[in-house]
Amino acid sequence: xxxxxxxxxxxxxxxxxxxxxxxxxxxxxxxxxxxxxxxxxxxxxxxxxxxxxxxxxxxxxxxxxxxxxxxxxxxxxxxxxxxxxxxxxxxxxx
Amino acid sequence: xxxxxxxxxxxxxxxxxxxxxxxxxxxxxxxxxxxxxxxxxxxxxxxxxxxxxxxxxxxxxxxxxxxxxxxxxxxxxxxxxxxxxxxxxxxxxxxxxxxxxxxxxxxxxxxxxxxxxxxxxxxxxxxxxxxxxxxxxxxxxxxxxxxxxxxxxxxxxxxxxxxxxxxxxxxxxxxxxxxxxxxxxxxxxxxxxxxxxxxxxxxxxxxxxxxxxxxxxxxxxxxxxxxxxxxxxxxxxxxxxxxxxxxxxxxxxxxxxxxxxxxxxxxxxxxxxxxxxxxxxxxxxxxxxxxxxxxxxxxxxxxxxxxxxxxxxxxxxxxxxxxxxxxxxxxxxxxxxxxxxxxxxxxxxxxxxxxxxxx
Numbered sequence: 001x002x003x004x005x006x007x008x009x010x011x012x013x014x015x016x017x018x019x020x021x022x023x024x025x026x027x028x029x030x031x032x033x034x035x036x037x038x039x040x041x042x043x044x045x046x047x048x049x050x051x052x053x054x055x056x057x058x059x060x061x062x063x064x065x066x067x068x069x070x071x072x073x074x075x076x077x078x079x080x081x082x083x084x085x086x087x088x089x090x091x092x093x094x
Numbered sequence: 095x096x097x098x099x100x101x102x103x104x105x106x107x108x109x110x111x112x113x114x115x116x117x118x119x120x121x122x123x124x125x126x127x128x129x130x131x132x133x134x135x136x137x138x139x140x141x142x143x144x145x146x147x148x149x150x151x152x153x154x155x156x157x158x159x160x161x162x163x164x165x166x167x168x169x170x171x172x173x174x175x176x177x178x179x180x181x182x183x184x185x186x187x188x189x190x191x192x193x194x195x196x197x198x199x200x201x202x203x204x205x206x207x208x209x210x211x212x213x214x215x216x217x218x219x220x221x222x223x224x225x226x227x228x229x230x231x232x233x234x235x236x237x238x239x240x241x242x243x244x245x246x247x248x249x250x251x252x253x254x255x256x257x258x259x260x261x262x263x264x265x266x267x268x269x270x271x272x273x274x275x276x277x278x279x280x281x282x283x284x285x286x287x288x289x290x291x292x293x294x295x296x297x298x299x300x301x302x303x304x305x306x307x308x309x310x311x312x313x314x315x316x317x318x319x320x321x322x323x324x325x326x327x328x329x330x331x332x333x334x335x336x337x338x339x340x341x342x343x344x345x346x347x348x349x350x351x352x353x354x355x356x357x358x359x360x361x362x363x364x365x366x367x368x369x370x371x372x373x374x375x376x377x378x379x380x381x382x383x384x385x386x387x388x389x390x391x392x393x394x395x396x397x398x399x400x401x402x403x404x405x406x407x408x409x410x411x412x413x414x415x416x417x418x419x420x421x422x423x424x425x426x427x428x429x430x431x432x433x434x435x436x437x438x439x440x441x442x443x444x445x446x447x448x449x450x451x452x453x
Contacts, residue, residue: 011127012150015166044166048150052174052188059149089149 002080003027004064006038008045008087015045031079034064038085049087059090096412099419099440100141101427102130102449107143107161110427110440118429120441124161132195132407135453136206142222144192144208152191154208156222169224171208171216176227183238187212190246194407194449195222199254209249213240213266215278228278231264236283236300241293243268243303243322244366250406251307255314263307263332268293270302271319271332284332291322306350306406307332308358311413318358318385320350320406322366327385338385343372349409353433354416357382361404361420370401376422380434394437395428402426407449421447 006024008016016024028037039046051057056070063086067074099110099118107130109121128145131152135141141161146152153170157163173179173187180186190211198205208216208225215228240247244267251265260277263284268291272281283299290301303322310316315331318338324345326335339345344362346369351359358381363369371377375397377390402424409420416433425444428437 011147014164047153047170047172048147051151052172052179053186057149057151 001027001029002083004034004079004083004085006042006085006087009089012045012048012087015048016042026085028079031064031074031076034069034079034085035062038062045087061088061090062086063088095415096417096452098135098453099427099429100133100135100449100451100453101421101444101447102133102143102407102451103421103425103444104129104446104448105444106130107133107141108442108444109161118440122161124157125155125164129191130449131191131193132208132449134195134197134451136197136221138221140221142195142206144195146191152189154192154195154222154225167218167223167225169226171210171214171225171227173212173214173227177229178227178232181238187214191248193248193250194252196252196254198259199256201255201257201259205254205259207252207254207262209252209264209266211246211248213247213249213269215249215252215262215264217278230274230279231272231281234272234281234283236269239295239300240266240269241295241301243291251304253307253309253314253317265304265307265319267305268303268322269300271304271307273332284328285335286333287328287335288319288321288324288326305348308350308352310352310356311354312356316384318350318352320347320360322346325350325360325385338381339388340386341388342379343377343390347404348406349404349420351409351411351418353411353418354413355382355433356384357433358385359409359411359418359434360388361409363403369403371403374399374401376400376402378420378434378437391434391437393435394430394439405446405448408447410450410452412452417452419450419452421450423447 026041028034101108106126107124110118111121133143141157154167155164194209196207206218216225249266253263255261263273291303293301306320317328319326327338347362376395379388402422411418418430421427427440
């Protein structure tokens with residue numbers, strides 16, 4: 001199990017807000033579990049990141065460290081304690 | 095008496111508040127960054143909005159502090175989490191927008207309804223915190239023939255009955271006008287007299303591109319409809335319709351309201367492929383004889399070189415005061431204190447106005 005911090009665009013921050021002064025974070029056991037673990041940890045964020053098929057929304061990207069999970073063949077060791085997970089909106093989205 | 099005007103735009107909610115002299119003052123800008131397709135304020139003070147974003151999807155939010163802070167509904171309208179995530183043909187149902195939000199009215203004061211794109215009806219009984227789909231509508235035998243109009247396939251109009259909690263009427267583009275009398279379990283189309291539009295579907299029971307429907311305040315079965323091609327009246331709850339277009343410069347438009355004394359107001363646009371005010375003049379067309387004849391109202395409205403439009407959710411009337419408010423897709427807000435006979439532009443120029451409500 002590793003613990004990651006989560007960063008999202010300002011428009012989505014209200015959906016991951018937790019204890020004031022703390023950095024939002026979540027835990028997952030492996031790279032394959034990152035997306036389901038994120039959804040469980042931040043249910044109000046989920047409809048804004050994933051569509052009804054479970055796929056990432058067209059203009060949304062998720063990075064684990066420097067790896068874009070949509071495009072990259074992310075190495076297993078990218079998932080480790082303290083890694084930064086970022087949600088971003090693609091330039092194609094605006 | 096309405097004390098607030100709420101305006102849903104593609105850049106958030108704007109509010110206007112009535113001042114001590116009875117005029118309207120700009121209030122606040124809320125939910126910036128979100129496209130607000132619908133927004134209402136409930137009698138208890140809670141604001142409920144359908145907020146979307148082309149990258150981030152659509153959810154319902156509510157605010158209990160006049161719009162300063164908003165909370166996303168705990169169970170927001172969702173197909174994915176409901177009983178029919180996928181249509182029988184295998185198509186995943188995707189929620190694109192919350193087109194309208196309608197309180198249940200005096201017969202159903204605890205209910206709140208939401209109409210969506212993809213066309214569906216949701217109901218909340220806890221002030222907008224949790225929403226469940228009214229599944230009976232999706233089980234209508236015509237469902238596989240439903241097709242979108244130019245604005246998507248949206249359920250945009252919800253008419254509650256003043257005394258019967260089990261009766262509900264909805265309009266969908268480009269599907270039609272439907273009624274339930276058993277609380278939403280079964281639904282019936284109400285299209286007699288209205289020809290279908292070309293949707294490419296073989297089924298003729300639907301394919302009615304209804305743009306807006308408004309009831310007479312004294313008779314819920316006397317209905318007025320702005321259709322894609324025509325303006326109609328029904329005196330039997332929508333079972334039969336007839337054209338009422340004498341004096342109109344165009345039969346194409348979107349919003350329709352009926353004021354407290356029964357005046358019908360519409361805003362014609364030139365044509366379906368030329369969606370702007372006829373002759374570049376913003377004129378409200380008004381009928382005071384139940385639609386038998388129409389006349390233009392231009393007092394207080396721009397009358398030269400104006401090629402805007404008014405979207406279907408962007409005009410509303412207050413049945414207590416007779417006030418009417420509409421917003422344009424260019425961001426201007428106009429108010430009438432005399433049931434639409436004269437108009438005054440309210441302060442500010444916003445952005446594309448999708449929705450107006452009074453509270």
